Amino acid sequence: MTTIRTAAVIGSGVMGSAIAAHLANVGIRCLLLDMVPDSLSPEEEKAGVTLQHPNVRNRLAANAIAKLKTTNPAPLYSEAFAQRITPGNLDDHFGRLAEVDWIIEAVVENAAVKQALLQRIETVWKPGTVVSSNTSGISINAMAAGCGPELRKHVLGTHFFNPPRYMKLLEIIPGRDTDPAIVASMVRFGEKTLGKGVVVAKDTPNFIANRIGTYGLLVTLQEMAAKGYTVEEVDAVTGPAMGRPKSATFRTLDLVGLDTFVHVAQNVYDNVTGEAERAAFEVPELLRGMVARGWIGEKKGQGFYKKIKGPGGSEIQALNLATMEYAPSRKVSGAAIEAAKAAKGAGEKLKALLAAGDRYSELAWNVLKRVLVYSAERLGDIAESIADIDNAMKWGFNWEFGPFETWDLIGVARSVQRMENEGLTVPAWVKEWLAAGNGTFYRRAEGAIFYASGGSFAAQETRPERISLKALKEQGKVVKTNPGASLIDIGDGVVCLEFHSPNNAIGSDILAMIQQSVDEVRRNWRGMVIAGEGRHFCVGANLMLMLMEAQDEEWDTIDFMIRQFQSSMMLLKSLEKPVVAAPHSMTLGGGVEACLPADRIVFSAETYFGLVETGVGLIPAGGGCKEMALRQSKLLAGVPDADLQPLMNKVFETIAMAKTSTSGHDAARLGYMREADSVVVNPDFRVYEAKRQVLDMDAAGYVKPAEEKFRVVGDTGKAVLQMAAYTMKRGGYISDHDFLIASKLAHVLSGGDVPEGTLVTEQYMLDLEREAFLSLCGEPKTQQRMQHMLATGKPLRN
Structure with missing residues (x-):
């Protein structure tokens, strides 16, 4: 098993510094490296230092570490843990990468930049050191293509979800040459030491969670445009009523940033070959227009929602997509929404929402059915097991149920029949599974969980450390x-x-x-x-x-x-x-x-x-x-x-x-x-x-x-x-x-x-x-x- 006691993170931006913070949280001493500044800050000019001063050269990383102590929500379990992170720069301290057990690159999401960085890492790389990329969707194979075979055995993707301290999901993405023993070791390390829920993803665009999550959000936008739903109506349906977080669709987009979302969606559009799938990931002009205006969400003060501060307190306004003007956010009510509110438990809420038969039920169903079918279509492409897909969505997007668990909940046979009646093509393997007499994708027996895999049920891997009451x-x-x-x-x-x-x-x-x-x-x-x-x-x-x-x-x-x-x-x-x-x-x-x-x-x-x-x-x-x-x-x-x-x-x-x-x-x-x-x-x-x-x-x-x-x-x-x-x-x-x-x-x-x-x-x-x-x-x-x-x-x- 790979032993990791020390690490280095390259890139001290939001994600890089937060990953370094979480490594410090679990007791791993970490070197945080960034570029050498090419100009002095006003404070440095006042102090009379030069560009050669160590504090200036390490400024980007040092400032990032200092910011960890004031960021809310706090990236560190204790402010004292910041002492476990050492700032440095890519010119003076690059050679120190040979001293650590794990190197994580968290630089800009640009394939050429990442590829060049890996090749530079190879010049100081110590055999046995794990090298990973915190990319949200760039190909690991393409990134490592210019590296030698020995390094490629040690390269993989480790996609932390933001913020790393709080988000449970860690996607591990092996390249085609990654040593399986290293993958297994990093899975174990991610679970036991980092405290993560780990899924192994295929090296495909946006991996698992972002692939399905982005698809689901784009489907929601398409349905909204086709049927004329408002921002508030969509969020009333696609939040807790569907077993999703309170931030639902548009509050989530505002939190993530519309510019970030457009980049993620564009990555799939540019890298998949099927025309139907490419069309599904085409970014709507609405989003491109909002990004062009700078209405990208919370970091700019407005997106689909805007908070207006007045003498009587704050007011939340929602964007009217017909006029592109903001108006006070209104409460949404309807038979389906009220039925979901009255139901107890996430599963019953979803069933009540779908059963009410009004336009909000229709919205929920039309979004849900396409997400379920898409998830089934991508099995084997983005992940080997339905369990990994379900866990990725629960841990990465805070869904109460993954797609296949949801399918079990609403009834697989009944819902498949309805999908086909409405002209949707259900993947052949799902129909074959039903034809073989299986009514669900999961079953419990003798305390173990089994899931659909290759035409039969496979036992879900369990850890002795996981005791389920x-x-x-x-x-x-x-x-x-x-x-x-x-x-x-x-x-x-x-x-x-x-x-x-x-x-x-x-x-x-x-x-x-x-x-x-x-x-x-x-x-x-x-x-x-x-x-x-x-x-x-x-x-x-x-x-x-x-x-x-x-x-x-x-x-x-x-x-x-x-x-x-x-x-x-x-x-x-x-x-x-x-x-x-x-x-x-x-x-x-x-x-x-x-x-x-x-x-x-x-x-x-x-x-x-x-x-x-x-x-x-x-x-x-x-x-x-x-x-x-x-x-x-x-x-x-x-x-x-x-x-x-x-x-x-x-x-x-x-x-x-x-x-x-x-x-x-x-x-x-x-x-x-x-x-x-x-x-x-x-x-x-x-x-x-x-x-x-x-x-x-x-x-x-x-x-x-x-x-x-x-x-x-x-x-x-x-x-x-x-x-x-x-x-x-x-x-x-x-x-x-x-x-x-x-x-x-x-x-x-x-x-x-x-x-x-x-x-x-x-x-x-x-x-x-x-x-x-x-x-x-x-x-x-x-x-x-x-x-x-x-x-x-x-x-x-x-």
Whole structure:
């Protein structure tokens, strides 16, 4: 297997620098090279330096690295990771390419430029080094044609989707001479180290995702022009109603840039031979005209949409294609759209959209049928398997279902019949597949997924690191379940506790399952993982229920709910078997408190982790305050005279300001990550890694640490925290109610009205949490905050 510890990226533009950032994210030291500037910047002229100064010669790469720290969304998991990228230039540092394990070119999308660069790379290339191109559609074979046979074995395409940190898809494109062992190794490296969903594409124009995605968008434009749909109507149909992102068609075009899209479409038009396919990729005059006007999307402030800022706020306007003038964007409604909105789940939404029978159903069907047929036509040309095509569209374009999964969903035989009735030619292999008695392109059996391949079903390749809770449940591996959570056997004597209530909010069902799971694991299992496969891990406790009880002044009920939450977290913490939490995405409030009692936390790289209760006028009361105070005390264990106050000041600021990590790695900055905690980059590997750590602890003879009293800062520390809050209030940064919440938080975190250095129990701290929480629930302004959050999803400042 190819070992990659160091890399070089050539080209420090948007993609090149973002690829370098993601390499730095996963611990790979990277050299970033660009051209030597031919003139001084105004700042350099003022400083009196010359073109020969190293800072001037490395300016393009250095500026790109600096920009990574301010770009939004952030390309880096942590700003500190920028130190892993070294700036350089193509004149002075080209020879250093011989020192790295992987060279990635990310220069301008021009075949001649890329070909010349590869030939220059060959002059310093170290045998064994992988060389790849981050091209979105230029032929790898043509690019490497002028290179020697040994280098060609090591050349391939690695097409990252933008932005590389966040987009799951990585297309790997071998050339005809690429060593298959290197391809296999890079696939594995892409999955395990880079955290990507990898598909292997053929060396054809635009590869897989951009080929089908561009075709689908052009088909949509053709249908729009033929039937007179508006920009808003098309986006209302081609977004979530069809299992596509909210950006739908035209917001996506504006984000990508119409100039970029035209270039991508033109690449297919110029490089395919079939007349029908060439015609499908002919760029409409509408797009060319908009590009000529400079209306290319968000980067120029207008495209199919334009944001107008006024005294009353911003207004989104949409382009009227008949007049080429902008007008306020209007909401679209119709039977099909309303039916899709009412349906539950992406699959049901699509079926409802297609079944309604109005002009919006017609738009959806006329676009969908052509995309499905085109995808089937391109099988074997752009990819070897339907699974690679489906995954490319899901991971690269954020479709809920790939083309062949969609076909299964709507009924293959029925839809093929309708397509043929409407004059569409369906590929022969699809009709042969149906004639052989197959009703779907995929089937599940014994926990494995099989897909149509060469006239029969082939097993989809699985990785042992990919543990699917959904598949395990289908195999009957559920040990216990209720409407809010399930306990699932994930093998080797380990179970996984999965939350699956709406938004994975913690309510009585989840708490009951935690209590049952602790008892079950204590008697029958080696340990437990806490993880899920929902959109988010857990967004906190059931706020709606809490608000209803507060408005009804059911204080005993709220007290019972908090006690139940606290006792459940303490049961997790006191379990005599190892527990590892594996959060992902939004992990907020009570979700954090469900992780903190675990022996270890395996964060997904994309975990947004924080105790955010102050945003709804409350404080953490499920053990969050107690755990954070306990952790600070433990950091100074054995040093009784050490000053605990600075650590508590930071915790107070983090919780009072509802700070949330911007990544799994960033949780360390906020004090949520311990030395034994870790981060996994590929979210599909989270459960496996958490299970592995459970087994490691069990094999090492796990012994639950005994509960001990811990030191608090007491009344003097509380005064320090409250003074900080008072200063914020006097400065106008926080409201009176914010100050009240902060004062309650300070009281809890400091350990209440006890002398500095007092040793307290965990239960004592839990009681403080509960008392403060209850008192805040009775505050009208807190209830207003809770109501506003439930209604808008945004915090209220009152």
